[in-house]
Amino acid sequence: MSQNIDTTQQEIHEIHIHRDDFGSKMGMWLFLFTEVLLFGGLFILYASYRFIYPNEFALAASELDMLMGAINTVILLTSSLTVVLGIVALQKNNKKLCLFFMWVTVVCGILFLVNKYFEWGAKFHHGIYPKGPALQDMSEGEVMYFGLYYVMTGLHGLHIVVGLAFIGFVMWQIKKDVLTSTNFQKLENAGLYWHLVDIIWIFLFPLFYLIH
Amino acid sequence: MANGTIAVPKKAAEPDFYHVRTKHTGIWSWLLTTDHKRIGLMYLSAMTFFFLAAMTLGVLMRLEMLTPGETIMTAQTYNSFFTLHGVIMIFLFIIPGIGAVFGNFILPIQLGAKDVQFPKLNLMSWYLYMIGGILALFSLFIGTGIADTGWTFYAPYSIRTTTNVSISVFAAFILGFSSILTGLNFLTTIHRLRCPGMTWFRMPLFVWAIYATAWIQVLATPIIGITLLLVILERAFGIGVFDPTLGGDPLLYQHLFWIYSHPAVYIMILPAMGVVSEIIPTFAKKPIFGYVPIAISSLAIALVGYLVWGHHMFSSGISDTSRVIFSLLTFIVALPSGIKVFNWVATLYKGSIEVTAPMLYTLLFIFIFSIGGLTGLTLGALNTDLHLTDTYYVVAHFHYVMFGGMGLIFFASIHYWFPKFYGKMYNEKVAKIAAYWIAIGFNTLYFPMFIMGYLGMPRRYYDYLPEYQIWHVISTVGSWILVSGILIMVFNLVKGIRSGKPTTANPWGGTTLEWTVPSPPPLENFDVIPTVTTGPYDHTKLHQQLRKEYKDQQKTEEGKN
Amino acid sequence: MDNHNSEHAELSEHDDGQIAEAHHPSYGVNVLVWIGLIALTSITVSISGINLGSLALTVALIIATVKTMFVINFFMHLKFDNKVFKIFVGVCMLIFIVVLVLTFFDLTFRYE
Numbered sequence: 001m002s003q004n005i006d007t008t009q010q011e012i013h014e015i016h017i018h019r020d021d022f023g024s025k026m027g028m029w030l031f032l033f034t035e036v037l038l039f040g041g042l043f044i045l046y047a048s049y050r051f052i053y054p055n056e057f058a059l060a061a062s063e064l065d066m067l068m069g070a071i072n073t074v075i076l077l078t079s080s081l082t083v084v085l086g087i088v089a090l091q092k093n094n095k096k097l098c099l100f101f102m103w104v105t106v107v108c109g110i111l112f113l114v115n116k117y118f119e120w121g122a123k124f125h126h127g128i129y130p131k132g133p134a135l136q137d138m139s140e141g142e143v144m145y146f147g148l149y150y151v152m153t154g155l156h157g158l159h160i161v162v163g164l165a166f167i168g169f170v171m172w173q174i175k176k177d178v179l180t181s182t183n184f185q186k187l188e189n190a191g192l193y194w195h196l197v198d199i200i201w202i203f204l205f206p207l208f209y210l211i212h
Numbered sequence: 213m214a215n216g217t218i219a220v221p222k223k224a225a226e227p228d229f230y231h232v233r234t235k236h237t238g239i240w241s242w243l244l245t246t247d248h249k250r251i252g253l254m255y256l257s258a259m260t261f262f263f264l265a266a267m268t269l270g271v272l273m274r275l276e277m278l279t280p281g282e283t284i285m286t287a288q289t290y291n292s293f294f295t296l297h298g299v300i301m302i303f304l305f306i307i308p309g310i311g312a313v314f315g316n317f318i319l320p321i322q323l324g325a326k327d328v329q330f331p332k333l334n335l336m337s338w339y340l341y342m343i344g345g346i347l348a349l350f351s352l353f354i355g356t357g358i359a360d361t362g363w364t365f366y367a368p369y370s371i372r373t374t375t376n377v378s379i380s381v382f383a384a385f386i387l388g389f390s391s392i393l394t395g396l397n398f399l400t401t402i403h404r405l406r407c408p409g410m411t412w413f414r415m416p417l418f419v420w421a422i423y424a425t426a427w428i429q430v431l432a433t434p435i436i437g438i439t440l441l442l443v444i445l446e447r448a449f450g451i452g453v454f455d456p457t458l459g460g461d462p463l464l465y466q467h468l469f470w471i472y473s474h475p476a477v478y479i480m481i482l483p484a485m486g487v488v489s490e491i492i493p494t495f496a497k498k499p500i501f502g503y504v505p506i507a508i509s510s511l512a513i514a515l516v517g518y519l520v521w522g523h524h525m526f527s528s529g530i531s532d533t534s535r536v537i538f539s540l541l542t543f544i545v546a547l548p549s550g551i552k553v554f555n556w557v558a559t560l561y562k563g564s565i566e567v568t569a570p571m572l573y574t575l576l577f578i579f580i581f582s583i584g585g586l587t588g589l590t591l592g593a594l595n596t597d598l599h600l601t602d603t604y605y606v607v608a609h610f611h612y613v614m615f616g617g618m619g620l621i622f623f624a625s626i627h628y629w630f631p632k633f634y635g636k637m638y639n640e641k642v643a644k645i646a647a648y649w650i651a652i653g654f655n656t657l658y659f660p661m662f663i664m665g666y667l668g669m670p671r672r673y674y675d676y677l678p679e680y681q682i683w684h685v686i687s688t689v690g691s692w693i694l695v696s697g698i699l700i701m702v703f704n705l706v707k708g709i710r711s712g713k714p715t716t717a718n719p720w721g722g723t724t725l726e727w728t729v730p731s732p733p734p735l736e737n738f739d740v741i742p743t744v745t746t747g748p749y750d751h752t753k754l755h756q757q758l759r760k761e762y763k764d765q766q767k768t769e770e771g772k773n
Numbered sequence: 774m775d776n777h778n779s780e781h782a783e784l785s786e787h788d789d790g791q792i793a794e795a796h797h798p799s800y801g802v803n804v805l806v807w808i809g810l811i812a813l814t815s816i817t818v819s820i821s822g823i824n825l826g827s828l829a830l831t832v833a834l835i836i837a838t839v840k841t842m843f844v845i846n847f848f849m850h851l852k853f854d855n856k857v858f859k860i861f862v863g864v865c866m867l868i869f870i871v872v873l874v875l876t877f878f879d880l881t882f883r884y885e
Contacts (some may be wrong), residue, residue: 023329023404030396033865040869041438081807084848085785091795107727130449140459149452195849202840206833210821228801531882
C-alpha cells in the first residue's frame with residue numbers, strides 16, 4: 001500500500017448509517033429463532049425423559065403448585081398484552097400512556113420473578129434440589145423431572161430478566177424521545193422478545209404443572 | 213463488466229480503507245472499527261495465529277506416534293493435545309474460517325453494499341470470537357489441566373473428569389454465540405442490502421453458500437449452546453440429565469451434540485464450496501455450468517444436513533431402526549454434493565483454464581475432497597462403519613473432507629482475494645510450489661491413516677502395536693512435508709503483503725462486483741451503489757474486450773508489415 | 774443467467790420498509806386476544822383435572838399451540854407482516870419438529 005499518503009490532510013470520514021426498520025425486525029426474528037432452538041434442545045430432553053419415565057413425571061409434578069403456575073401464566077399473558085398496548089399507544093403518539101403500559105409490563109415481570117422465587121424457595125426448603133436430601137430418596141425419573149424443571153424454569157427466568165432490561169432500555173429511549181410514533185422499531189423488537197418469553201412459558205406451564 | 217455494470221475508473225484522490233481517516237486512529241482504528249473489511253482482516257490475523265498453534269499441536273502428536281510407547285509425551289498430555297487440537301481447529305478455524313474472513317470482506321462488496329446490515333454487531337461477534345479463543349487457550353494454564361475429553365466432550369466422562377472441561381466448554385459456548393450473530397448478520401445483509409437489480413438468482417454463488425451456511429448457524433448452534441451449558445450445570449450442580457447414575461441417558465448428550473455438530477460440518481464446507489464456484493468460472497474464463505442447481509444444492513445440503521446426525525452414533529447403542537434410517541438418509545447428502553462437483557467439472561470442460569495458485573488449490577481440492585467424500589460412503593454404510601468406526605480410517609476421512617475441503621479452499625481464497633485485500637500480489641511461482649508441496653505432504657500424512665485404520669489402528673491412543681509402525685512413520689514424515697509447505701505459503705503471503713508488486717482492480721478477470729472496485733477498496737466500497745443487469749458470471753463483456761484487444765493487436769501488426 | 778427479470782416481483786421485502794409504518798394500530802383487538810388467551814388458560818387448567826389418560830398431553834399441547842398462534846399472529850403481528858417472516862417461522866418450526874421426530878426414532882425403539 002502506498003504508505004506516504006498524508007492522512008492528516010483528509011477530512012474525517014464518517015460512515016453514514018442508514019435506517020432500516022424492516023432489516024432490524026428481521027434481525028430480531030432471526031435472533032428469536034436461536035432462542036426457540038436454545039429451549040428446543042431442552043424440550044427435546046424433556047420429551048425424551050417424559051417418554052422414558054411417564055409415571056415418575058406425573059408423580060413429581062404433583063409436588064408443584066398448579067395455582068402458582070396458573071397465576072404466573074396469567075401474569076405473563078397480561079404483561080404481553082400491555083407491551084402490545086404500549087406499542088399501539090406509541091404509534092398513536094401517546095407517549096404517556098405508552099410509558100404507563102410499559103411500567104405495568106415491568107411490574108408484571110417482577111411479580112412473575114417474585115412468584116418464581118417463592119416457588120423455588122419452597123422446593124429448596126423441602127430439600128428438593130439437585131443433590132438435595134429429598135431428591136436423593138426419589139426415583140430416577142423424578143430426579144430427571146426436577147433437573148429439567150430447574151434448568152428450564154431457571155433459563156426462562158433469566159430470559160425474563162434480560163427482557164426486563166431490554167424493556168427498561170427502550171423505556172428510557174422513549175422518555176428521551178429517541179423512540180417516537182414514527183420510529184418505534186426498537187420498542188417492537190423488545191415486544192417481540194417479550195412475547196417469545198411468554199410463548200415459552202405457555203409451553204412450560206402445561207408440561208411441568210399439568211401432568212396427572 | 214462485472215454483473216453487467218461498467219467499471220467506472222475511480223478518482224485517484226480517494227484513499228483506500230487502510231488510509232482513509234476515520235474517528236479513531238492507530239490501533240483503535242482496528243479495534244473499534246465497524247468496517248466489514250477491517251473486521252474480516254482482524255479475523256484473518258487471529259485465525260492465522262490459532263491455526264498455526266493447533267497445527268503445532270498436531271505435528272507434536274504425529275511426532276509422538278513415530279515410535280510405539282512413550283516418545284515425547286505422556287498419555288495424559290496426548291489426550292489433552294488431541295482435545296485442544298480439535299477444539300481450536302474446529303471451533304476457531306474451520307467453523308468460522310471462510311465465513312468470518314472472506315464472508316465479511318467480500319460478501320457485502322459482492323452484493324453491491326457498503327457494509328453488512330449490523331456493523332456494530334459484526335464487531336461484537338469478533339470480540340466474542342476473541343474471548344472464546346483466549347478462554348480456550350487460557351484453559352491450558354489454569355486449574356487442573358487441559359480437558360482430555362476430545363473435542364466432542366462426550367458425557368458422562370466430560371462430567372466426571374477432573375480436568376478443566378468447564379472452561380473449554382464455556383469457550384465453545386461463547387464461540388457459538390459469535391457464530392450465531394455472524395450468521396444473523398449475513399442473513400439480514402443478504403435479504404436487505406442487495407444492490408438494485410441483484411435478484412436472488414443473480415447473486416454470486418459464494419453469497420448463496422454463505423446464505424445457506426448462515427441458516428445453519430442460526431438454527432443449529434443454539435442446540436450445542438444449551439448442551440454445553442448443561443455440561444457446565446451438570447459439573448457444577450449435578451442436575452443429572454446426562455448422568456446415568458442419576459437416571460440420565462448419556463446417549464441424549466450425543467444426540468444433542470450431533471444435532472448441531474453434523475450440520476456444523478456443512479457450516480465448515482458450504483462456504484468453501486461457494487468459493488470454488490467463484491474461482492472456477494474466473495479461471496476457466498467461462499460462465500459457471502448449472503448456476504441454479506449449484507445455488508439450490510447449497511440450500512439442500514443445509515437442509516439434509518439436519519437429517520443425518522445419527523451416523524456419528526452407529527456404534528453408540530442407538531436403536532437398530534434409527535441406525536437404518538440414519539444410514540439411508542446419509543446417502544442422500546451425496547446427491548447435492550455430487551451435483552456441485554459435476555457442475556464444477558462441467559464448467560472446466562472446454563474452458564480456457566489458467567492454472568494460477570488459487571485455481572491450483574481448487575483443483576487439488578476437487579481431487580482430495582472426492583477421496584474424502586467417497587471414503588465417507590463406507591462410513592455412512594452401517595455394516596462397514598462398525599468395522600471402521602473409531603479407527604484412523606475416520607481420522608483420515610475427516611481430515612480429507614475438513615482440511616482437504618475447507619482448509620485447502622481457505623488457502624485458495626487467500627490467494628484469490630489477496631490482491632483485493634492488499635492491493636499487491638504474492639509471488640506466483642512460490643505459491644504454486646507451496647501448493648504442490650502441501651498436496652504431497654497432505655496425502656503422505658493422511659493416506660496411510662486409511663490403511664492403518666482399515667487394519668484396525670484405533671484413534672486417540674498415544675501408543676500402538678509395532679506392526680502399525682511403518683504407516684505411522686510414513687504419516688509422520690508426511691506431517692513434516694505438509695508443515696513445511698504451509699510455512700512456505702505463509703512466508704510467501706507475508707512477503708507479498710510487505711513488498712509484493714502493486715496490482716490492479718481486476719488482476720484475474722473476475723466478473724463479480726468485488727472486481728469492479730479498486731484494490732484495496734475504499735472505505736464504503738462504492739462511490740455509487742451499482743445496478744446490475746445480468747447474472748454474476750457473465751463473461752461476454754470480457755470476451756468482447758479480449759477480442760477487441762486481439763483485433764487491435766492484429767491491426768498494429770498488419771500496420772508494421 | 775440473463776433472463777431473471779421476473780424475479781423482481783418476489784422482492785417486495787427489498788424496496789420498502791426502511792421506515793416502518795404502523796399497521797392500523799388498535800387497542801380493542803389485542804384486548805380480545807388477551808381474553809381469549811386467559812380463557813384458554815382456564816380451559817387447559819380445568820381439563821387437566823379430568824383423567825384423559827394418554828390424551829391429556831395431546832390436548833394440553835394443542836391448547837398451548839393455539840395460544841401460541843394467537844400470540845404470534847396478533848401480539849407479534851405476524852399475520853400482518855411480510856410473507857418472508859412467515860416462511861422464516863415455518864422453516865424454524867420444521868427444523869425443530871424434524872429433529873425431535875428423528876430423535877424419537879431412536880428412543881421409541883430403544884426403550885420398547
